[in-house]
Amino acid sequence: MPVDTRSTHNDLPVPDPANDINEDIPRIGDAIEAIGTLIKLVQDGVAGSAADAHEHAIDDIQGLNDALAALSAAIAALDVPSLAALDDVDVSSATNGMVLLYLGSAWQAAKIAAENVTVGVDSSVAAELAAINLALGNFAQAITDLGALAVKDQIGTGDVKADEVRAELETEVKTRISEDNEPEFYDPVADAWNKFSSSTGSPVGSAAPWFSDIAPNAFWVVVKDVGQVFSRGAFPQLLDAYAPERTVVITSGSAVVTGIGSANGFAAGMAVEGAGIPAGATVLSVDAADQVTLSTAATANGTICRVFPYGNGDGLTTANFPDFAGRYLRGWDPGATVNPDMAGTLGTQEDAMQRITGSADQPYSGRAPHAPSRYEGAFSGEDGVHVGAEGSAGTNVIINFDSGNSPGAKVSDTETRGKSLIAIWIVKVADGVDDPAILTAANVLQDLADTVSKSSANEAEVAKMFGVGQTWKDMTALRAKDVVYQNTSDKPIEIYVTVFGSGSTLSTTRGSLSVSADNVTFIDRFITSGGMSGGGFGIVVPPGWYYMFSPINFQYWMELS
Known part of the structure; x- marks a missing residue:
C-alpha cells in the first residue's frame, strides 16, 4: 500500500518519497x-x-x-x-x-538479449521433438547396421582371407549410385566420392566427329539436323551443360537482370528462362560483365535463370543442340581478338568472304583509251597495251575480275570454306560406366564377391550339419526322469542314456527315451526290458523337438550338442 500523504489545505493527496x-x-x-x-x-x-x-x-x-x-x-x-x-x-x-x-x-x-528472454515450450511439443530426435537416431543406427550387414552378407566371416577381401572391397572398390543417379566410387585417400570416368573421360556435353549414322552407345546421340532438339527430362545433365542455372537478381517490373556472373558469351537474341521471366524472353543487350537487359520485363522477383546459347526448344520440355550441320567448329574468342565479327559471343556464325578490293586507272589524255597504267589490290595488267583505235569514238576500256581466273584457284558459287572432311557429329548426353577397363575390373570384383558370398553360404550350410561344431556333454546332474526337455538349437542333437538294475539285473519295468514334435504325441524308444542286464541307448532329436526319459531312474545322461 502507498503512503497516503496529504496537503495542509483541502486534504489533497501529494507524492511521498516512500512510494513508487x-x-x-x-x-x-x-x-x-x-x-x-x-x-x-x-x-x-x-x-x-x-x-x-x-x-x-x-x-x-x-x-x-x-x-x-x-x-x-x-x-x-x-x-x-x-x-x-x-x-x-x-x-x-x-x-x-x-x-x-x-x-x-x-x-x-x-538492450534485450536472447538470454534475457524465456520462451515456454509446450510439453506436448517437447515430447514430439524428443520423439523425432529418437527416431532420427534409430534411423541412423539402422543405416549403419544395414551397411555392416550388407558387407557381412557379401564377404562372409570364414577366415582371415575373407577379412582381407572385405577390407579390400570396402576401401578400394566401394561404389554407390549418387542422388543425381550417377555411379560413384570411394577414394579412401581423399576421403571423397568421385564419379566414374566414362567414354575415356568425356564429360556430358562433349561433341566429337563420328563416321557412322549409329551412335556408339546409349550415352551419345547423333546430331545431324538443323534445329535438332533433345528432351530435358531424359537428359538433365546435358541441359545443365548447355544452359547451367545461374544465380541472379530478377526484379518484378524490370527487364534488367543483374548478378549474372560473367556475361561473356551472351548475345542479343539468346533465349532466357527463369522464375518471373515471361515465356519467349530473350537477351536484348549485354550491358556489363554481370548485367543483361531482356526483351521483356519480369513479372515477379527471382534468383535463378538459364541462358540458352543454342536455343531453348519448345521452352518447356526440349532444348536445342548446337547446329553442327554444314558448319566448322571454331574456338570461342571472348576478347574478339581473332574473330571480331562475333564480338566475343557464343552461338552460330554465318558464312562470309573477306572483302577483296583493288583499283585500276589510266589518266585521261584526250586520246583513245589505253590499258590502265596503275593497278592496286586485286587487279593487275600490262602497261602500255593499246586496247582501241586511237581517236576512235565510243571506245571503252573493260576490265573484268573473277577470282576463279587466278592460277590454281578453287572457287564455289555458294560459300567460302577451307578443306573439309564431311562427318557426323555425336554429343555426349548422359554419363555412365562404359570404359572397358572399368567394366572388366568391376566384373572381376563382382565375380570375386559372388564367389566369396557362395563360399560363405556353403560355410553356413556346413555349420548346420549334425555333429559339426558339437561335442558330447555330461548332463546327468542337469536331467531328471519324467521331465520334458526341448532342443532349442538350430541343428539336431543326440541323447544317450545308460541304466543298471539291482544286482546287475534290470527291473521288470521298461524305460523309454521318447521324442515329440508338438510336446503332445511322443515316439518311444524302449531301452530296457525285464530280465536284461544294464545298457544304454541313444536317440536323435531334431531342432525344436521335445524329449524325455521315463519312468525308471537312469545312471548317465549324455548329449551331443
Missing part, C-alpha cells in the same frame, strides 16, 4: 481532479457574487486570494520524480532503443 512512481501517479491524478473541483467551486462562487459586467480587483473579492493561494501551494507541492531520482533505478547509460530490465538488485537500462 506507479503508486503516486494515480494519487496525483486524484489531486488534480480535486483541484479542478476547487477551481469550479471558486468559479461558481465568483459567478454568484457579481454580474459578468461587474468589475472588481481580485483583492476586493472575499476569499479569492485564499483560494488562489491554496491552489498555488497545491501545485507547488506536486513533486513528480524522474526515473533517475528513484533509488533502485539506474538510467545513466540509457540510449534510444533500451528498456528497463531488473538485473541483480536494481532496474537498469539495457
Whole structure:
C-alpha cells in the first residue's frame, strides 16, 4: 500500500518519497481532479457574487486570494520524480532503443538479449521433438547396421582371407549410385566420392566427329539436323551443360537482370528462362560483365535463370543442340581478338568472304583509251597495251575480275570454306560406366564377391550339419526322469542314456527315451526290458523337438550338442 500523504489545505493527496512512481501517479491524478473541483467551486462562487459586467480587483473579492493561494501551494507541492531520482533505478547509460530490465538488485537500462528472454515450450511439443530426435537416431543406427550387414552378407566371416577381401572391397572398390543417379566410387585417400570416368573421360556435353549414322552407345546421340532438339527430362545433365542455372537478381517490373556472373558469351537474341521471366524472353543487350537487359520485363522477383546459347526448344520440355550441320567448329574468342565479327559471343556464325578490293586507272589524255597504267589490290595488267583505235569514238576500256581466273584457284558459287572432311557429329548426353577397363575390373570384383558370398553360404550350410561344431556333454546332474526337455538349437542333437538294475539285473519295468514334435504325441524308444542286464541307448532329436526319459531312474545322461 502507498503512503497516503496529504496537503495542509483541502486534504489533497501529494507524492511521498516512500512510494513508487506507479503508486503516486494515480494519487496525483486524484489531486488534480480535486483541484479542478476547487477551481469550479471558486468559479461558481465568483459567478454568484457579481454580474459578468461587474468589475472588481481580485483583492476586493472575499476569499479569492485564499483560494488562489491554496491552489498555488497545491501545485507547488506536486513533486513528480524522474526515473533517475528513484533509488533502485539506474538510467545513466540509457540510449534510444533500451528498456528497463531488473538485473541483480536494481532496474537498469539495457538492450534485450536472447538470454534475457524465456520462451515456454509446450510439453506436448517437447515430447514430439524428443520423439523425432529418437527416431532420427534409430534411423541412423539402422543405416549403419544395414551397411555392416550388407558387407557381412557379401564377404562372409570364414577366415582371415575373407577379412582381407572385405577390407579390400570396402576401401578400394566401394561404389554407390549418387542422388543425381550417377555411379560413384570411394577414394579412401581423399576421403571423397568421385564419379566414374566414362567414354575415356568425356564429360556430358562433349561433341566429337563420328563416321557412322549409329551412335556408339546409349550415352551419345547423333546430331545431324538443323534445329535438332533433345528432351530435358531424359537428359538433365546435358541441359545443365548447355544452359547451367545461374544465380541472379530478377526484379518484378524490370527487364534488367543483374548478378549474372560473367556475361561473356551472351548475345542479343539468346533465349532466357527463369522464375518471373515471361515465356519467349530473350537477351536484348549485354550491358556489363554481370548485367543483361531482356526483351521483356519480369513479372515477379527471382534468383535463378538459364541462358540458352543454342536455343531453348519448345521452352518447356526440349532444348536445342548446337547446329553442327554444314558448319566448322571454331574456338570461342571472348576478347574478339581473332574473330571480331562475333564480338566475343557464343552461338552460330554465318558464312562470309573477306572483302577483296583493288583499283585500276589510266589518266585521261584526250586520246583513245589505253590499258590502265596503275593497278592496286586485286587487279593487275600490262602497261602500255593499246586496247582501241586511237581517236576512235565510243571506245571503252573493260576490265573484268573473277577470282576463279587466278592460277590454281578453287572457287564455289555458294560459300567460302577451307578443306573439309564431311562427318557426323555425336554429343555426349548422359554419363555412365562404359570404359572397358572399368567394366572388366568391376566384373572381376563382382565375380570375386559372388564367389566369396557362395563360399560363405556353403560355410553356413556346413555349420548346420549334425555333429559339426558339437561335442558330447555330461548332463546327468542337469536331467531328471519324467521331465520334458526341448532342443532349442538350430541343428539336431543326440541323447544317450545308460541304466543298471539291482544286482546287475534290470527291473521288470521298461524305460523309454521318447521324442515329440508338438510336446503332445511322443515316439518311444524302449531301452530296457525285464530280465536284461544294464545298457544304454541313444536317440536323435531334431531342432525344436521335445524329449524325455521315463519312468525308471537312469545312471548317465549324455548329449551331443
